[in-house]
Amino acid sequence: MKSLWRFLPVGVFVLLAVFLYLGLGRDAEHIDSPLLEKPLPVFALPDLSDPDRLRTQEDFKGAATLLNVWATWCISCRVEHPFLVRIAREQGVRIVGLNYKDDGTAATTWLQERGDPYAFTIVDADGRLGLDLGVYGAPETYLLDAHGVIRYKHVGVIDERVWVDILQPQWKRWQSPGGQP
Amino acid sequence: MMWPELGHMAMILATLLALLLVLVPLFPTLFPARIARVLALSHAGCVLLAFAVLLKSFYDNDFSVLLVANNSHSLLPWYYRLTATWGNHEGSMLLWALVLSLWMALVAIGVRSQTEQFVSRVLGIMGSIAIGFGLFILLTSSPFERVLPDVPVNGADLNPLLQDFAMIVHPPTLYMGYVGLCVAFAFALAALWEGRLDASWAKHVRPWVLAAWSFLTIGIALGSWWAYYELGWGGWWFWDPVENASLIPWLVATALLHSLAVTERRDAFRGWTLLLAILAFALSLLGTFLVRSGVLTSVHAFAADPSRGLFILVFLGIVIGGALLVYALRAAALVKPVRFAALSRETLLLVNNVLLLVAAATVLLGTLFPLLMDALGQGRYSVGPPYFNLAVGPVLLFVVALLAIAPVVRWQSTASGVFIRSLRLPLVALLLLVPVLAYVLPAHDRLAAIAGVLLSAWVWVIVVQALWQRWRSSARMHPRFLSMLVAHTGVAVTLFGVVMVGLYGEARDIRLAPKETYALGAYSFYLESIGSRTGPNYQAVVGKVLLIEGNDVRAELYPEKRHYRSGGKPMTEAAILPGLMRDVYVVLGEPLDGEAWSLRVQVKPAIRWIWIGAAIMALGGMLGIWAKRRTDSGRAP
Secondary structure (H helix, E strand, C coil): CHHHHHHHHHHHHHHHHHHHHHHHHCCHHHCCCCCCCCECCCCEEEECCCCCCEEEHHHHCCCCEEEEEECCCCHHHHHHHHHHHHHHHHHCCCEEEEEECCCHHHHHHHHHHHCCCEEEEEEECCCHHHHHHCCCCCCEEEEECCCCEEEEEEECCCCHHHHHHHHHHHHHHCCCCCCCC | CCHHHHHHHHHHHHHHHHHHHHHHHHCCCCCCCCHHHHHHHHHHHHHHHHHHHHHHHHHCCCCCEHHHHHHCCCCCCHHHHHHHHHCCHHHHHHHHHHHHHHHHHHHHHHCCCCCHHHHHHHHHHHHHHHHHHHHHHHHHCCCCCECCCCCCCCCCCCCHHHCCHHHHHHHHHHHHHHHHHHHHHHHHHHHHHHCCCCHHHHHHHHHHHHHHHHHHHHHHHHHHHHHHHHCCCCCCCCCCHHHHHHHHHHHHHHHHHHHHHHHHHHCCCHHHHHHHHHHHHHHHHHHHHHHHHCCCCCCCCCCCCHHHHHHHHHHHHHHHHHHHHHHHHHHHHCCCCCCCCCCCHHHHHHHHHHHHHHHHHHHHHHHHHHHHHHHCCCCCCCCCHHHHHHHHHHHHHHHHHHHHCHHHCCCCCCCHHHHHHHHHHHHHHHHHHHHHHHHHCCCCCHHHHHHHHHHHHHHHHHHHHHHHHHHHCCCCCCHHHHHHHHHHHHHHHHHHHHHHHHHHCEEEEEEECCCEEEEECCEEEEEEEEEEEECCCEEEEEEEEEEEECCEEEEEECCEEEEECCCCCEEEECEEECCCCEEEEEEEEEECCCCCEEEEEEEEECCHHHHHHHHHHHHHHHHHHHHHHHHHCCCCC
16 A cells, blocks of 8 residues: 555656646647637727727728737737738738727837838727637737628737738638638 | 758767667666766767757858747857857757756766666666657757758847846756756666665765756756846746746755755655655656747747647656656665654654645646646636745745754754754844844834744854854864755845845836936936937937935936847846845836836845845855765765
């Protein structure tokens, strides 16, 4: 009986290894949004550059759009930002910014300093829309088709690899107003 | 030139040599055991060559090498070009392999007192780790990959955060510690393999553990110091998964050191010592896995690469799972019961061991908790500093309270009368200290501060008493005893810093226009101007802040915000007025309306004590190695 205790460490380790294995399978790109395949929730939030103007889910209709959740406090967003600027300029991708739980002044300065890839930026200062969308953190990007339906969600930084391998094909697929593959 | 290909070949050869090294002890009839030392040295030579080639590629700005193109830049000063070698995943894995091969070479050269068979087994076990890392590098993380034929004109630059002195020395030091624990791991497994363990085994392992532990201590302290002045938040510990990954093996290695002392002096705790030797290295491997696979770090911070993660996990399963299984099956043969009294150094060290393991397990649990919950489908959690401070803090405080009395507790048994008598004077000294502290310390949090400082002083006074007694009785002090006193003093020094900074650190986020003043405690911050400056590879906005104490200007501080030429990420460079009893810390934030800027000003009492204490602990560790060498060369302890 006493010697069975010596198997405790290896037992604990096996258990741990199983969890780590499951953790590995937890692919960042496959985190589901509760709203996948559903239209964007109803909202009315101010525009960053023109606070008197309210933006709503209607502003997403007509063309496939990337809804990019960002904030000035988010370090990874700094990494991501130049790439967004690039695809917006070079490939004409329509990106809408969701400035999440942020300071409006800092956000404006950020866009002036680093370039503005966004068609417009929605101010979600208290994170209400983020909550409805099921945002885990920033950066996070939603792909919406031309009818404003959420088709894909990417958690984490968009870089060359993510764009070419994952998002760009999806974006092309949902781009046309007829919108079916 | 084909240098990178040469490096790649060297790495393949190194892995093959490691494979041979494993075969030597497995087939003793085929290979003479002595050949293991030669193989270990040649393996180290090959890895060193591979590493040197990578250093050369970085130094020469060879942007045809993908890793160089991604992590360096021709404008980077030469020393940062060299350190950029390990400022990335592939290079740091190669550094890991290099450090492992160096430890193997040291074992091959340094271990003279054991049988050739034992040495070949130790090296074979280390060699199996080297195979794992060699394959990992070759198959999933080759640093020598080329970008041909379109060689970039210039590189993407080294992350500016890593362009820093502490970053040059932090990773190698930390790795020396992490990987150094492999020696004790291999010694433990070799002993289980032989089915033989004696007191001389412990005596020979201890210097290796002391060396690794000292490196680990310094490495962690360097990381903490770097985070303090470079990240711009003014904190010294963040309970970040990467930090925890180094703290967990440190706690277990600390337990191992103390358990080894018992095994060496009293031939007890054999099972414990073997288990801790395996666990300490297992946890440093696990730390590498957690950091490198991206399984833990939030998805937002790191690019998760499942193929790498899976490789390391399988490797971990074989190494750790295998080692623990060997322990479970074979430890019984080596364990023997030893009796000791309730009030004895053995008991004290046993309690200390348990507490340190509890602390390590608590940190591990907190670090893995989000992962466990996610795997169980319980949603996403994040575990922050409040958990760690609350769960780990008290355990460690208890460890300190116990380690203080180590000098007055003897092996086997201590008469309770003697024990109480030797604590009388220190307790009186502490009582006398209370009114002094009550007078000196600020009003808020005074009780907690007094308790904390008293705990630190509790260690001090007993150390001083021990030194005084030895000096009075002119008894020769064994260097090992001295090393213990020194290391324990280091803990007390660190604790003092932690208490003071934790309770009396002040931080304010303020808005300041030029010619305005902000008062914080005894200091006033006067923003004289905002200017600019050009560095070797960056443009900086520089604030000039006068630090005023009373009516005098104490210092001129120049916090900077740097825009590196090659990347768009601005970096804050804190201006720090260092001091033994307090640091003043100013960070330039963002430009606000008009001329005004946001600034973060902080006063950090006694924060340097944290790192000085760590340095003293490491010094104690090194004294311990010296003590062993002295007793080796003739005189009995």
